[in-house]
Structure formats: structure tokens, C-alpha cells
Amino acid sequence: MSAFRDRLRDLLVPRSDDPELVAAAREMKLRHVFKRFWPDARPYRRWIPVVVLLVMLGALVETAEIWMFKLVVDEVLVPGNLEPLIWIAIAYVGLTLVGGLIGFGDEYLGTWIAERFLISMRTRVFSHLQRLSLDALDRRRLGDVLSRLTGDVNAIERFMLSGLIDGLSASLRILFFAGALFALQWDLALVALFVAPLFFLVARSFSRLVKGAAREQSRRSGSLSAVAEESLANAALVQASNRQDAEVERLRRENEGMLRADLAAVRIRGLFSPAIDFIELAGVLVIFVLGTLAVADGTLSLGGLLVFVAYLSQLYGPARELGSLSNRLFRALAGAERVTELLDERPRVTDAPNAVAIERARGAVELDRVSFAYPGGHGEALRDVSLTVEPGQTLALVGASGAGKSTIAKLLLRFYDPDSGAVLLDGRDLRSLKLRSIRENVAILLQEQLVLHGSVGDNIAFGVAHASEREIVAAARAAGADGFIGELPDGYDTLLGERGRRLSGGQRQRIAIARALISNAPVLLLDEPSTGLDAATREELVDPMLRLARERTTIVISHDLLTTRSADQVVVLDGGGVAERGTHSELVARGGIYSRLWTLHQRADERTVEVVA
Numbered sequence: 001m002s003a004f005r006d007r008l009r010d011l012l013v014p015r016s017d018d019p020e021l022v023a024a025a026r027e028m029k030l031r032h033v034f035k036r037f038w039p040d041a042r043p044y045r046r047w048i049p050v051v052v053l054l055v056m057l058g059a060l061v062e063t064a065e066i067w068m069f070k071l072v073v074d075e076v077l078v079p080g081n082l083e084p085l086i087w088i089a090i091a092y093v094g095l096t097l098v099g100g101l102i103g104f105g106d107e108y109l110g111t112w113i114a115e116r117f118l119i120s121m122r123t124r125v126f127s128h129l130q131r132l133s134l135d136a137l138d139r140r141r142l143g144d145v146l147s148r149l150t151g152d153v154n155a156i157e158r159f160m161l162s163g164l165i166d167g168l169s170a171s172l173r174i175l176f177f178a179g180a181l182f183a184l185q186w187d188l189a190l191v192a193l194f195v196a197p198l199f200f201l202v203a204r205s206f207s208r209l210v211k212g213a214a215r216e217q218s219r220r221s222g223s224l225s226a227v228a229e230e231s232l233a234n235a236a237l238v239q240a241s242n243r244q245d246a247e248v249e250r251l252r253r254e255n256e257g258m259l260r261a262d263l264a265a266v267r268i269r270g271l272f273s274p275a276i277d278f279i280e281l282a283g284v285l286v287i288f289v290l291g292t293l294a295v296a297d298g299t300l301s302l303g304g305l306l307v308f309v310a311y312l313s314q315l316y317g318p319a320r321e322l323g324s325l326s327n328r329l330f331r332a333l334a335g336a337e338r339v340t341e342l343l344d345e346r347p348r349v350t351d352a353p354n355a356v357a358i359e360r361a362r363g364a365v366e367l368d369r370v371s372f373a374y375p376g377g378h379g380e381a382l383r384d385v386s387l388t389v390e391p392g393q394t395l396a397l398v399g400a401s402g403a404g405k406s407t408i409a410k411l412l413l414r415f416y417d418p419d420s421g422a423v424l425l426d427g428r429d430l431r432s433l434k435l436r437s438i439r440e441n442v443a444i445l446l447q448e449q450l451v452l453h454g455s456v457g458d459n460i461a462f463g464v465a466h467a468s469e470r471e472i473v474a475a476a477r478a479a480g481a482d483g484f485i486g487e488l489p490d491g492y493d494t495l496l497g498e499r500g501r502r503l504s505g506g507q508r509q510r511i512a513i514a515r516a517l518i519s520n521a522p523v524l525l526l527d528e529p530s531t532g533l534d535a536a537t538r539e540e541l542v543d544p545m546l547r548l549a550r551e552r553t554t555i556v557i558s559h560d561l562l563t564t565r566s567a568d569q570v571v572v573l574d575g576g577g578v579a580e581r582g583t584h585s586e587l588v589a590r591g592g593i594y595s596r597l598w599t600l601h602q603r604a605d606e607r608t609v610e611v612v613a
Helices: 002-012 030-077 083-131 134-138 142-184 186-193 196-233 235-240 244-297 302-343 405-412 435-440 456-460 469-478 482-486 505-519 535-540 542-549 584-590 593-612
Strands: 365-372 382-389 394-398 420-425 442-445 523-527 553-557 569-574 577-582
Touching (some): 030 083, 030 142, 083 142, 083 302, 186 244, 244 302, 382 553, 382 569, 394 405, 405 420, 405 523, 405 553, 435 442, 442 505, 456 505, 469 482, 569 593, 577 584
Parallel strands (some): 442 523, 523 553
Antiparallel strands (some): 365 382, 365 420, 569 577
């Protein structure tokens, strides 16, 4: 039997040999799923007894409605007496109205509880994702994360609440219908209920196959979302490289994998349903034979037989529903495994128990013998680095790619903590400060000009929740953005679209400068602020950059040495350590790494001028 089931599993459940397929999550037990996610239903539990009551009343009304058919046959049709028909009709109409009201209340309240539970759970998962360290998200494919946040969370809800309510409804209908069967003819009822264990045995024999198919469907859904997100997020690269057909083929391949998983689930249901149908048919046929004999013996009325068969057919329906709940169960288990994997990921950086908040820092920044290696990286990104920037000063960090410049910015924002040494703000170790207050005191201008889907005003005020319209306009004017904003269709209310693709690179950078200005943070990080911009645009941004850096502690990370000449201090990083430090003129005169970089930079500028000429 075991060998047959294994062979059947090989035929029904697809192999997971696709290189694009996301990794399988660790399997969970049902009790662990309830332990992990049932607390999300706590605010709505007081309404669950009301739903239970409505479900019970609905089952009672449905039982009574079927019983009315017996009265019509035995009290009206068989004796040919129409007098009882009036009150039977009135009672039936009343039951129908009551049943409709109960059904509406049951469905509305059940949906309200389920959707609220879904919102609560999805919000908890999303909130956890927002607090994860950057490397934890970088290790995962964004499309797969989104699939877990949407489809997998929804699968959990469909079993945890909707499934339980449906299961309770089916169980109560079975209980009431079985009670009616015993009231009609107890010996026939025993025969009819004999097939119930067969439903359970068939459902159990298919349960492992259903579980395997459900896990495969969840993984395939995550892989499909990941491929689609990666391709659409990099549409410019795809089109510029003429890779449209290859990306379409890649998506088609994942769709084929999804199709195979779905067909496997259909094949399982296709085998399960006929087996259930056969058991149901056999039970009904047996009852027809025995019931007919009982009518002939006079121990059962014709109306009783007809209603008995009606109850029996209605009884098998809920039994079938209970069997099909296994599909929801295993989809929920598969989703819970993938969601739990996210929730078990711990952020590397959190507030210390005794962390304190600072209102507004002076802006003194210090790195004291800092060493750091990225998790899973090769070698140290920073090695025994010490530097100090006083309030109002500008520090330029220079060096080749991978020298550790951007790592310093990440440590100052406390995306990571140093392995040794300390990063200090106003003489306080960042690890002793609350994360929120650190990031309120440090503004950053990234080399990738991040613009969100929303209005111009919303983008400028992104980091300041209660910024007024006057403050937004003032920041835009200081950043030199007010002019082009005024030319947009709706001015500051213009929707910029996904990633601000309606704007040029220089315009996006001005929006980013305005965002940094309105935050009014005492410490400013400029991470390659002129990358990807042409010479004319860089020149236009000089004045807004100077206004942004004025009276702030500014750390500039740049390959463009023209932006480092006015810095109070230049630190040259090489291989994660400090190779040189001094002013621009001092380092040029010294003839070291910085001097060579400056010479190469001047030659590159001369060649650019010659090409333009």
C-alpha cells in the first residue's frame, strides 16, 4: 500500500528542479500554526460566539425547512387535505425570511471578522519586514516576499477563521440532519451514518498528496511573482539589452511550473471526488432499498422516506465540505511555513533595553577604531577606522569602489553595528541611542534618487509627517526645484508615478535635496550625489548642495573629486582602512593616492572637453 501511495505521489506532485524556484520553507505542525497566528484574532474573538450562534440557528432553520416537506406530503398530498397547506405555507415563508436574515448576518459578520483578522496579520508581517536589516531583505527575492505577504497570509486566514467557521457550520448541519434522521427512523439512520467513516478514511489517504501539492503551489506562486517583479523593475535594462523575448520565455517557464502544480492539485481532487461520489451513491441506494421496504411495512411514511433521502443528501454535502477543508488546511500550512520563515528572521540592529532618545544633536560625528565585516561577506569592509567631524564641518570620503565609503554611511545610520570599536554622535555610542532618534538627526542623499509613487509634495515631505505647504515650497525653492515643479500639470499635487520616471535625473535629485532640507537634520550624508548626472546638471546642483550642507555636519562620499575640494577634511580609504587624511591641497601636494586620483580626474575632464569641442 505504501509503495502504491509513493508511486501515486510521483505521478501527481511535480518535481521541484526549476533553478528559479524559491527554496522550500521548514514544515510546521497544525498546532504550531494556531499558536503562532491565533493571537492575531484576539481583538475579534468576542464576536466569534455570535457567529457560532448564527451558524447554529441557520442549521436549525435549514433542518426545519426540510421537515416542512414531510408535512406537505403526509398531511396534504397523501390524504388529499388542503387545509393544512395554508399554515404550512405561512410557516415555510417565515422560515425562509428568518433563514435569509440569519444567513446575511452570518456572512456579513463572518466576512468582517475574517477581513479584520487578515488586515491584522498582514500588517504584523509587513511591520516586521520594515524592521528587518537590509541584508535580510537583500537575500530574498522581492516578488517572493510579496507573494508571502499577500497569497500566503490569505491562505492562513482562509483556514484559521473562514475555514473554522465553515467547518463548524458543516458539523452543526451534520449534527442536526443526523438527529432528524434518527427521529424519522433510527435503524435506517444507523445504516446511513455507516458511510461517514469511509469519508474520513478516503480523505486521510489523500491528505499527504494534498499537502505536497499545496506546498508546491505556494512555492511556484512565489517564484512567478519574483520573476515578474525582477523583470518589470528592470524594464529599461531588459529593453536596452534586447532581452524581452528571453524574459517572456522566463516568465512562461515559471507559468508552466505553476500550471504543473495546479494540474497536480486538480488530479488529486479528480481522484478524490469520484471516490466520495461513489460512497455517497452507495449510501443513497442502500437507503432507497431499505426505505422502500419500510414504507411497504408501514413503519415509515412516504413523506418520511422522501424527507429521509433529502436529509441524507444534505448530510453528505457537509461531510464532503469537511473533507475538502483538508485542501484549505494544507494550503494554510504551506502559507504558514513561508510566512513564519519571514517572522523568524530577526533584525540585526534593535534598540537596547536602556536606549535613550535625543531631541536634536549638535552633530559631532566620530568613528573610534571601527572594524566591520558584512554578514556572509569575504574579509573586512572596514578595518580600525578612526575619524572625527565637528559640527558645521564637511568631511569627504574618497577611495576606489569597495574601499568602505558607503559602509561608513550605513554604520552612521545604524543599518549595521560595528564588530569592534564605536560610532559616536555627540560623544554617545549609537548603540545607546534609540534608532528613531538617530535617523531623525541624520539626513541622507543617496546616489540613487529615490522617488516614491505619490505627489511632488508628498515626496518632499516624506520624512516629516506634519510638514506644512509653506515648508514644502520653501524647501523646493532652496533646492532649485520650484521652477520645474510649477511647470508640471498639477504643480505640487502632480503624481510622479512609479520611481519618479516622469522626471529627469537632475529633477529627481532636486526633489531628494528638498526632502533632505525639510528634515533639517544636523548631520548630512551625501552618498555619490552626482552619480549619473551630466556636467551641466552637476553644475546646476552645486548651489542647492551648498545650501543643504550649510551649518550642518556633512559627510560626502564621492568619486567626483570636484565635490571634495571645499571639504574641511578629506579621508582616503583603501582596502577598508584609512590610507591618507588632510585637506585637498595638502593631499595633492603629498603625491600619494589622492594626488594620483586628482591627476586622473583632471585628465578625464580634459578628454571630455576635447570630445565636446
